[in-house]
Amino acid sequence: MTEMTESARAYAFRRGWFRFRQSSLSMLGAVLVLAILVLAVIGPWIAPYPEHIVGGVDTANRFQSPSLAHPFGTNELGQDVFSLVLAGTRISVLAGLGVVLIGTIVGTLAGALAGFFGGWADEVLMRLADLKLTVPGLILAMAVAAALGPGLMNMIIAIALSWWPGYARLVRGEVIARKEEVYVTAARAIGASPSRVLFRHVLPNIVSPIVVKMSLDMGFAILTVASLGFIGIGVRPPTPEWGTLLSVSRSYMPDFWWTAVFPGLAMFVAIFGFNLLGDGLRDVLDPRARR
Amino acid sequence: MLEIENVTKVYPGRKGMFGSSAPVTALSDVSLSIRPGESFGLVGESGSGKTTLTRCILRLEEPTSGRIRFDGQDFATLSPAALRAMRARIQIVFQDPFASLNPRMSVHDIVTEPMVIHAAALGLGPRQRTERAAELLDLVGLGPQHLHRYPHEFSGGQRQRICVARALACKPDMVLLDEPTSALDVSVQAQVLNLLGDLQTRLGLTYLFISHDLGVIRYVCDRTALIYRGKIVEQGDTQAVFDAPQSDYARTLIAAMPEVAFD
Amino acid sequence: MALLEIRNLHLAMRSFDGEAHVLNGIELAVERRQVWGLVGETGCGKSLTGLSCSRLVPTPPGRYLQGEIRFDGQDLLAMPDAQVAALRGTRIGMIFQDPTTNLNPAFRIGTQLVDVALAAARRKPEVLGGGGRQAAERLAVQMLDKVGIPNAAERMGDYPHQFSGGMRQRVLIAMALIGRPDLLIADEPTTALDVSVQAQILRLMRSMVDEFDMGVVMITHNLGVVAQSCTHVAVMYAGNIVESGPVRDVLMAPRHPYTRALMQAIPTRDTPRGGLQGLAGSVPNLITPPPGCRFAPRCALATDTCRAATPPLTGASHRVACIHAETVDA
Numbered sequence: 001m002t003e004m005t006e007s008a009r010a011y012a013f014r015r016g017w018f019r020f021r022q023s024s025l026s027m028l029g030a031v032l033v034l035a036i037l038v039l040a041v042i043g044p045w046i047a048p049y050p051e052h053i054v055g056g057v058d059t060a061n062r063f064q065s066p067s068l069a070h071p072f073g074t075n076e077l078g079q080d081v082f083s084l085v086l087a088g089t090r091i092s093v094l095a096g097l098g099v100v101l102i103g104t105i106v107g108t109l110a111g112a113l114a115g116f117f118g119g120w121a122d123e124v125l126m127r128l129a130d131l132k133l134t135v136p137g138l139i140l141a142m143a144v145a146a147a148l149g150p151g152l153m154n155m156i157i158a159i160a161l162s163w164w165p166g167y168a169r170l171v172r173g174e175v176i177a178r179k180e181e182v183y184v185t186a187a188r189a190i191g192a193s194p195s196r197v198l199f200r201h202v203l204p205n206i207v208s209p210i211v212v213k214m215s216l217d218m219g220f221a222i223l224t225v226a227s228l229g230f231i232g233i234g235v236r237p238p239t240p241e242w243g244t245l246l247s248v249s250r251s252y253m254p255d256f257w258w259t260a261v262f263p264g265l266a267m268f269v270a271i272f273g274f275n276l277l278g279d280g281l282r283d284v285l286d287p288r289a290r291r
Numbered sequence: 292m293l294e295i296e297n298v299t300k301v302y303p304g305r306k307g308m309f310g311s312s313a314p315v316t317a318l319s320d321v322s323l324s325i326r327p328g329e330s331f332g333l334v335g336e337s338g339s340g341k342t343t344l345t346r347c348i349l350r351l352e353e354p355t356s357g358r359i360r361f362d363g364q365d366f367a368t369l370s371p372a373a374l375r376a377m378r379a380r381i382q383i384v385f386q387d388p389f390a391s392l393n394p395r396m397s398v399h400d401i402v403t404e405p406m407v408i409h410a411a412a413l414g415l416g417p418r419q420r421t422e423r424a425a426e427l428l429d430l431v432g433l434g435p436q437h438l439h440r441y442p443h444e445f446s447g448g449q450r451q452r453i454c455v456a457r458a459l460a461c462k463p464d465m466v467l468l469d470e471p472t473s474a475l476d477v478s479v480q481a482q483v484l485n486l487l488g489d490l491q492t493r494l495g496l497t498y499l500f501i502s503h504d505l506g507v508i509r510y511v512c513d514r515t516a517l518i519y520r521g522k523i524v525e526q527g528d529t530q531a532v533f534d535a536p537q538s539d540y541a542r543t544l545i546a547a548m549p550e551v552a553f554d
Numbered sequence: 555m556a557l558l559e560i561r562n563l564h565l566a567m568r569s570f571d572g573e574a575h576v577l578n579g580i581e582l583a584v585e586r587r588q589v590w591g592l593v594g595e596t597g598c599g600k601s602l603t604g605l606s607c608s609r610l611v612p613t614p615p616g617r618y619l620q621g622e623i624r625f626d627g628q629d630l631l632a633m634p635d636a637q638v639a640a641l642r643g644t645r646i647g648m649i650f651q652d653p654t655t656n657l658n659p660a661f662r663i664g665t666q667l668v669d670v671a672l673a674a675a676r677r678k679p680e681v682l683g684g685g686g687r688q689a690a691e692r693l694a695v696q697m698l699d700k701v702g703i704p705n706a707a708e709r710m711g712d713y714p715h716q717f718s719g720g721m722r723q724r725v726l727i728a729m730a731l732i733g734r735p736d737l738l739i740a741d742e743p744t745t746a747l748d749v750s751v752q753a754q755i756l757r758l759m760r761s762m763v764d765e766f767d768m769g770v771v772m773i774t775h776n777l778g779v780v781a782q783s784c785t786h787v788a789v790m791y792a793g794n795i796v797e798s799g800p801v802r803d804v805l806m807a808p809r810h811p812y813t814r815a816l817m818q819a820i821p822t823r824d825t826p827r828g829g830l831q832g833l834a835g836s837v838p839n840l841i842t843p844p845p846g847c848r849f850a851p852r853c854a855l856a857t858d859t860c861r862a863a864t865p866p867l868t869g870a871s872h873r874v875a876c877i878h879a880e881t882v883d884a
Contacts, residue, residue, distance in 0.1 A: 012441075012443075015570050018570050019570070181390060182385050182387060182390040182391040183390065183391050183392055183393040183394075185351065185385075185391075186383070186385060186391050186392075186454075186457075187393070187404070188351060189349045189351065189378070189382070189383050190378065190379075190382070190404065190405040190408055190409075190457070190461075191375050191378035191379065191405070191408050191409065192404070192408055193408075196408070200393075200396070200404075201393050204393075204395040204396075205393070205394065205395055336748035336749065336750065337719075337748055446836060447596070476595035476596050476775065477595070477775070477777070477816060477819045477820055478595060478815060478816060478819045478832055478833035479595075479832065479833075480819065480832075481818075481819035481820075481821075481830040481831060481832035481833075482832030482833075483832075484821075484830055485828065485830055485832060488827065488828055489828075503748065503749060504749075505749070506778070506820065506821045506822070507821060509821065509823065510821035510825055510827070510830065511827075533823070543750055544749060544750060546753075547749045547750045547752065547753035548749065548778070549749070549752065549753070549756075549776060549778025549779045549781065549782050550778050550781065550782075550822065550823075551777050551778050551780075551781045551805055551817065551820060551822065552781065552822070553781065553802055553805070553806060
């Protein structure tokens with residue numbers, strides 16, 4: 001063993017960072033995601049026309065094409081598209097994060113119980129998860145969102161409902177594999193209780209694949225949020241949200257293309273960034289899954 | 292100390308969509324008696340049933356029939372609480388030191404875990420547990436500076452020492468050594484074997500030493516049993532087994548030993 | 555001229571922590587009908603030396619700093635990739651440790667052997683005597699028979715999972731030898747096998763050496779295996795061959811302190827309880843190796859001269875890389 005002047009965690013982190021940096025695409029993903037997260041926090045404050053974000057209109061300047069004053073142009077109400085897209089970042093990222101977090105928590109719990117205890121718990125939880133397969137995710141989310149009524153929180157719950165089975169399946173498989181590790185047998189041999197084995201020995205060792213899946217899912221969650229916005233059961237205007245922005249502007253295509261292209265581009269960049277980051281994280285955290 | 296009487300373990304066959312498999316008899320009428328303070332060797336090749344036997348002794352699996360008694364008490368009749376207390380008295384060291392330590396736990400957490408689990412019986416507070424962990428590391432030839440490191444920072448030999456420290460945490464009477472040096476280099480194996488011998492004398496431990504390496508068994512064990520296809524085919528004093536093997540299987544094995552010797 | 559001659563081979567491997575100097579001037583000459591055991595502990599470079607013999611070390615991360623690997627007089631390191639690839643399977647055969655992962659579970663044993671034979675025959679027509687698929691099938695049965703698989707003709711149609719571990723290793727030996735190589739590299743060929751099966755496989759390999767008139771480099775960590783099956787041995791430590799020569803000379807009268815330490819760590823029938831000697835200290839870090847003899851930090855005999863320069867491998871047939879070898883003898 002080499003003498004080390006730094007802690008083990010710092011070393012492991014440095015090593016992982018080194019491997020991550022080897023791929024320029026992973027780095028690009030990290031930079032994009034970082035930029036998106038920063039914009040999600042400060043977006044509304046740096047927007048050049050903050051009054052437009054809260055619903056202010058400027059009908060004198062409708063459908064201005066992109067210029068220095070309005071880099072992304074203005075829309076049918078004369079609002080600055082750049083400001084709206086900036087402000088929409090926060091809603092989209094928040095919604096995506098909410099969906100992924102709820103899905104992860106519910107799915108991990110269900111998958112861990114199913115995989116660890118097997119038997120009837122496994123049957124019940126997994127058949128419940130299979131139900132999701134019978135209804136396409138978006139349709140299920142639409143139905144739930146329609147039943148709960150519009151609103152950001154309801155939309156997040158609606159999407160998360162169709163989201164957790166993916167995590168449950170992943171976690172169940174990982175738990176079943178980890179259960180056979182020698183260190184798990186070792187823990188059982190010292191007399192560790194099942195909950196101790198699960199929470200101390202099994203779950204900490206499957207964090208990596210979950211984190212990877214979360215990152216890969218973020219992009220898709222943002223897209224799903226936008227899809228619901230697009231078909232009008234998500235966030236309602238005037239709250240700026242990328243899907244809603246896109247939905248409204250589709251009637252003004254192709255003449256006033258900028259009203260649609262820039263929200264679309266923002267979505268593209270966000271999804272692309274999270275996917276690249278997820279791929280990069282997988283290479284570092286879970287090298288066996290590399291394709 | 293440990294008495295294994297007529298233990299048989301049969302894994303039921305499975306009936307599936309693509310044909311069925313026949314039941315497998317992993318252990319067949321195995322009887323062994325291990326005396327306090329001795330090193331008892333169990334030799335067998337892959338698939339001989341030695342792993343199943345350790346799992347039965349540790350109560351990770353139930354024998355199909357037969358009895359296992361430790362210190363006169365039959366495992367099968369013990370209450371869950373008594374069984375838990377019994378667990379502290381029989382510990383195990385596994386073959387692969389790279390797989391048998393949880394990579395996410397520090398050495399401190401690994402070594403103190405048995406003490407946490409058996410806290411009620413041992414009556415040690417967190418502080419005392421840490422102190423004892425440092426003592427244990429010292430006992431196995433590591434130092435307190437290793438307490439807050441993680442398994443991946445150690446070599447195979449050092450990891451096996453950590454496993455030994457964990458096994459000794461609850462002051463057991465008996466340790467099952469399941470191929471404890473098979474994954475190690477010879478110079479490291481020698482260190483670990485010497486450590487185990489030393490600990491046995493100092494702490495009065497009883498060992499059940501399982502290995503496929505006859506050279507190691509001959510060096511370490513007082514008495515030896517050979518297991519072949521779930522049956523004990525030979526047992527006796529180690530010296531006698533090696534010098535005058537009675538069964539064909541023992542003769543074949545001893546003849547096949549890769550020894551550094553020329554005639 | 556030796557069949558295989560490695561001269562002053564230096565290899566570096568890049569890793570996160572830096573570039574490790576993993577082979578530090580390997581000197582080895584293998585003649586036909588010699589079986590060389592390459593022994594040493596984890597990380598000593600024995601496998602990399604073996605892989606270098608058929609240039610299978612990936613570069614990068616590997617980088618050959620200097621030296622030559624002469625096979626039949628030609629330097630493998632100077633050859634174009636295609637030419638080295640043409641040697642593999644026809645003139646240089648390989649066997650690896652785990653017989654389960656080196657056979658494709660989806661194909662019949664016979665199919666795999668025939669494919670290898672046909673591939674070899676494309677480079678070397680005399681393997682099949684100019685014949686085609688039928689000749690290849692005949693040869694495959696013949697080879698299975700030779701490596702001791704009963705009912706060889708019937709077993710051609712079986713899949714790998716229908717064979718036991720020992721039988722699979724026999725199949726792999728058949729596969730490695732079907733192209734009639736001149737040199738066989740066997741990396742821990744019996745480590746995954748039971749003792750009784752190991753003895754059979756070693757006997758088989760030994761018997762094949764004379765029949766095929768080939769040279770063998772066998773990589774192992776087990777000195778017992780070397781004693782049982784090799785004609786010569788090279789002991790490696792931290793990227794160096796520290797001692798080499800005919801197996802009896804080296805193992806009955808080891809001259810390098812490391813070889814001696816290894817021998818004292820193996821329990822024999824006469825070792826009293828507590829009589830084993832482990833080797834204190836640990837293997838050096840090869841990214842910043844100690845200057846001079848790499849064993850010096852763990853050696854009781856080390857002097858300033860040892861730490862100044864790497865001692866060369868000297869001697870006629872029994873060669874040792876230690877300036878204190880004479881002291882050891884005394």
